[in-house]
Amino acid sequence: MITTKSIRYVLSFACILLIATVSNIFAKEVHESKILDHNIEIELFLKEHKLKAIDHLLLPYENSEKVSCFINKSFQVLSVSSSNKKLDFKTTSNGDGQRLEITIPSDPRQSDSVILDIAYEGTLFEKLGSPEKEDLGETTGTIGEEGVYLSPACAWYPDIPGSLAVFKIAITTPAGYEAVTQGTLVSKKSDTDKIYTTWEEKNVSEDCHLVAGMYKVTSIKHNGIDIYAYFFPEEQGLVETYINATKRYLDMYQKLLGNYPYGKFAIVENFFQTGYGMPSFTLLGSTVVKLPFIVDTSLGHEILHNWWGNSVFVDESQGNWCEGLTAYMADYYYKELKDTASADDYRKNICRKYTNYVTGQNDFPLKRFIGRKDQATQAIGYGKTAMVFHMLRQMVGDDLFYQSLRRFYKDKIWQQASWKDIQDIFEDTCKTDLSWFFGQWVNRTGAPFIEMGKTEVTQSSNGWLTRIEIIQTSPQTLLGKGEPYRLFVPIQMELDGGNFYTVTEIKESSSAVVVQTASQPVHITIDPQCNVFRRLHREEIPPTIDFILGDNEKVIVYPTGGEGALQAAYKNLAELLGEKGGVIKADTEVTETEMTRKSLFILGGPAENKIAKFFVDNLPKDFIIEEGSFMVNKVPYRDTGNALLVTSRNPKNRDKGIALFLGLGSDTIKNVGFKLPHYGKYSYLVFADGKNVDKGTFAVTDSPLQRYLKK
Numbered sequence: 001m002i003t004t005k006s007i008r009y010v011l012s013f014a015c016i017l018l019i020a021t022v023s024n025i026f027a028k029e030v031h032e033s034k035i036l037d038h039n040i041e042i043e044l045f046l047k048e049h050k051l052k053a054i055d056h057l058l059l060p061y062e063n064s065e066k067v068s069c070f071i072n073k074s075f076q077v078l079s080v081s082s083s084n085k086k087l088d089f090k091t092t093s094n095g096d097g098q099r100l101e102i103t104i105p106s107d108p109r110q111s112d113s114v115i116l117d118i119a120y121e122g123t124l125f126e127k128l129g130s131p132e133k134e135d136l137g138e139t140t141g142t143i144g145e146e147g148v149y150l151s152p153a154c155a156w157y158p159d160i161p162g163s164l165a166v167f168k169i170a171i172t173t174p175a176g177y178e179a180v181t182q183g184t185l186v187s188k189k190s191d192t193d194k195i196y197t198t199w200e201e202k203n204v205s206e207d208c209h210l211v212a213g214m215y216k217v218t219s220i221k222h223n224g225i226d227i228y229a230y231f232f233p234e235e236q237g238l239v240e241t242y243i244n245a246t247k248r249y250l251d252m253y254q255k256l257l258g259n260y261p262y263g264k265f266a267i268v269e270n271f272f273q274t275g276y277g278m279p280s281f282t283l284l285g286s287t288v289v290k291l292p293f294i295v296d297t298s299l300g301h302e303i304l305h306n307w308w309g310n311s312v313f314v315d316e317s318q319g320n321w322c323e324g325l326t327a328y329m330a331d332y333y334y335k336e337l338k339d340t341a342s343a344d345d346y347r348k349n350i351c352r353k354y355t356n357y358v359t360g361q362n363d364f365p366l367k368r369f370i371g372r373k374d375q376a377t378q379a380i381g382y383g384k385t386a387m388v389f390h391m392l393r394q395m396v397g398d399d400l401f402y403q404s405l406r407r408f409y410k411d412k413i414w415q416q417a418s419w420k421d422i423q424d425i426f427e428d429t430c431k432t433d434l435s436w437f438f439g440q441w442v443n444r445t446g447a448p449f450i451e452m453g454k455t456e457v458t459q460s461s462n463g464w465l466t467r468i469e470i471i472q473t474s475p476q477t478l479l480g481k482g483e484p485y486r487l488f489v490p491i492q493m494e495l496d497g498g499n500f501y502t503v504t505e506i507k508e509s510s511s512a513v514v515v516q517t518a519s520q521p522v523h524i525t526i527d528p529q530c531n532v533f534r535r536l537h538r539e540e541i542p543p544t545i546d547f548i549l550g551d552n553e554k555v556i557v558y559p560t561g562g563e564g565a566l567q568a569a570y571k572n573l574a575e576l577l578g579e580k581g582g583v584i585k586a587d588t589e590v591t592e593t594e595m596t597r598k599s600l601f602i603l604g605g606p607a608e609n610k611i612a613k614f615f616v617d618n619l620p621k622d623f624i625i626e627e628g629s630f631m632v633n634k635v636p637y638r639d640t641g642n643a644l645l646v647t648s649r650n651p652k653n654r655d656k657g658i659a660l661f662l663g664l665g666s667d668t669i670k671n672v673g674f675k676l677p678h679y680g681k682y683s684y685l686v687f688a689d690g691k692n693v694d695k696g697t698f699a700v701t702d703s704p705l706q707r708y709l710k711k
Contacts, residue, residue, distance in 0.1 A: 033060045033067060034163035036113070043172040044179070044212060049125035049143045051150075054117060055157050061114040066103055072141075072155040073098040075122030082116050100158060118158050124150070128272045139272065147214075147271035148179070149283075152207035164204040164313070164414070171197045171210065179212040180230055182279040184263040201279065203261065204414050206313055209278045211268055222247045228266035232286065235269060241295055242267045249300045253307060256329070256402060258409050261311035265303060277302030279310040301330035307409055315418035319367040319442065324385020332386055344529040347390065348540075349681045350383035354447065355536045356550030366442045367419060375550065375580070375680070387533035388441045394503075394531060395437070395488060396430045404429040440485055441533075448472045448485040449535045452526055452705050453510065463518045466493070466709070470504075470511045470526060484509045490531050491515060494523035525706040537705065538655060542698045543647040546680035547599075548659040554582040554599040557590055562608030569669035570603040573661075576674060577601060587611045599656040605630075615660045618651050620698065623684070630662060632686050632694060640665030641689040643672045645679075647698075 037058035044051055059067065071077070073093055080089045080102050088103040102116060126142040141154025150156040168186075171179040173195050183201030190196065215230040218239050227246050229239045246267065250260055266281035273285030275298050282302035288294055308329075309322040335342035357375040366388070369381035393401040404426045412421060423438045453469025468491065472484050486507045493500040497519030504513045515521075527534070541547060548554055558574040559567060578584040582601070587610040590600075595614065606612045607627045616625050623646055624631040629638040637644070643663040650656040661676065663669035671690045679685055679695065686694035 035059050035160050035165045037166050039168045040157055041170045044143060044148055046145045046174055049123045052121040054119040057116045058113055061112055066101055068099055068101045069158045069160045070097045070099055070155060071158045072122060075120050078119040080118050082114055148212035150210040166202055166204055167208045168200040173212050176214055177212050178215040178217055180266055180268055181210045205279050211283060213271060225260055226264040230266055230268040232269050235289060238289055245295045245299055249303045253304055257307050258406050261306055277305035301326060304330045312409055312412045313416045315416040316370050318418040319369050321419055324382050325389055327382050328386035328389045347530040350387055351530045351534060351536050352541050353383055353546055354379040356546045363445050365445045384533060400430045436486055447533055447535050455707055457521060457709050463516060464520050466515045466521050468513045470506050470513060472509060487532055490527050492525045492528050493521045495519045495521055521709050523708050540700055540703050542683055542700050543649050543657045544681055544683050545676060548601055548657045549580055549677060551599040552581045554601055555594050556582050556584045556601045557587050557611050559604035559608035560586050560588050565666035566608060569666040573669060573673035574603055596652045600658045602660045605662045615658050618648060620648055641668050643668050643687040646684040
């Protein structure tokens with residue numbers, strides 16, 4: 001996808017921090033009541049980038065004189081009243097938010113709840129980010145003729161942090177602009193100038209998002225669920241494909257987990273590039289929806305978030321479990337449905353990414369994960385969490401795994417849930433103590449590192465006995481010191497008379513495992529398909545983009561030769577890649593020591609970059625680079641729209657890697673360069689006119705966890 005930010009709150013990490021900051025600001029001072037009901041009437045004035053609204057808030061009344069909430073700092077609060085009586089209020093700007101403090105006169109006849117009518121107006125117009133900076137998804141709220149996007153991070157309605165409320169939203173838009181938010185469509189009417197649309201969700205939500213655009217709306221009903229497609233006129237050819245896929249995903253997840261929690265699901269096209277999942281709808285950018293793989297991957301991921309995150313909420317005080325669980329039951333599950341090899345590769349890539357990006361300095365336990373902000377937090381919060389659920393499933397079996405998840409969904413719907421809730425339900429369903437499992441995987445930092453020790457093969461009266469020593473270590477430089485993990489480790493053996501597979505439990509730093517087979521073993525491998533979440537050996541990791549970008553000691557080398565436009569494009573790309581860490585240097589500045597001890601990201605071919613010759617002399621098989629052209633897998637590329645990225649191990653230091661990126665035109669460098677981090681698991685990429693036309697990951701042949709046994 002164009003953006004990798006696909007989180008259930010539609011917020012970047014910066015936005016999450018903003019809300020957390022606002023919450024902390026008010027936590028000590030606000031009235032303890034939480035909002036129970038939002039009934040919002042809002043009109044959008046697109047040319048003026050303005051909204052005007054009134055929110056009829058319902059909240060408990062406990063004889064307190066003051067209630068505090070927050071709202072966008074640029075908005076003007078016009079009035080506050082209750083039962084047609086105007087109330088005193090004051091606003092205070094504090095940091096990125098605006099605090100609204102309302103005085104409620106004491107009244108002995110007052111019921112146990114009160115409705116506050118808060119009228120306000122203001123402008124919202126954020127300039128959209130650039131794809132090169134990967135910050136398109138940072139936009140929190142904007143109103144314009146191109147479209148409307150309002151997320152809770154921009155505080156477009158008054159709220160009290162921590163509230164779980166129901167929402168009814170009556171939206172007035174100019175003629176031609178359709179508005180959508182969470183919930184069920186209550187009414188829609190129009191006149192010459194305006195469209196009036198009302199949505200209502202009677203179950204509680206943590207927040208609310210509102211989107212509007214010049215959509216053509218298609219709707220069908222499927223097994224009692226309203227499915228909508230809000231697409232721009234240019235993309236009407238995609239509507240049937242998306243609706244049919246939505247039906248398929250809804251049927252699949254209802255069978256796995258239980259009834260879909262909402263009355264509708266809408267696929268909404270966005271005017272900037274996003275891939276977001278909100279309660280009862282998803283927001284996909286206009287470029288994103290046209291990508292052919294989105295229907296088979298991201299769409300299902302966002303639909304599944306309506307079970308995990310949007311109806312069973314996350315108690316983030318104990319860590320965000322839902323992103324990894326959603327990734328496991330969507331992204332990974334689709335690979336599993338495709339074939340075993342795809343699922344195996346997905347798990348291997350999780351372990352590769354963790355090994356490449358996570359160090360002793362940036363690691364943390366799952367109980368501290370809130371949202372992703374970079375590759376390391378993604379590797380932990382998404383990847384490690386997905387593997388935790390995979391190992392749990394392998395341990396308890398499919399029947400109990402899905403039975404536990406169905407119960408978790410049924411018991412915790414419309415509530416905040418934590419890792420402890422997941423543990424309790426799995427323990428009760430499976431009738432076993434899992435405190436050790438959640439303790440080592442959720443509360444503990446790091447991952448085990450497994451080695452194969454001595455192996456001995458002896459013949460017995462019943463066949464052959466193979467003694468295998470399995471060692472697990474925790475290098476202090478990476479993981480810190482800690483107790484050995486309790487692991488269920490797969491062992492695969494090739495025999496004279498076929499193959500043998502078993503899983504053994506280990507608990508110690510060194511465990512001796514004895515395997516009996518009918519015929520003589522020839523080859524043995526420990527955890528060949530990465531069913532255990534662990535740090536990988538160097539030999540298990542092919543040279544990939546992640547391998548080089550994940551090295552904080554890398555040197556990004558831009559060229560000083562070639563045309564001026566090419567030099568400028570490469571220099572800009574170096575600065576972009578350098579934002580992820582590493583040192584940026586010209587090819588004339590790189591030292592022999594750096595070439596030996598560092599990973600290198602070389603920009604430009606031998607005609608532009610002096611260091612490139614060092615790499616070209618060690619190119620992998622089937623790759624040829626010449627001035628103004630290159631050849632990959634016997635296919636020549638000579639057009640200015642062509643670009644190549646290829647990686648290898650550093651021949652002077654096998655613990656380090658080298659990547660070379662070559663664009664045959666300055667525009668190509670600009671249009672392709674920013675996409676490279678999104679292809680992190682690949683060893684090489686070929687682009688034509690901005691489109692990826694060839695890619696691959698080099699095979700790994702030798703691993704310390706496999707051994708040939710002598711006869």
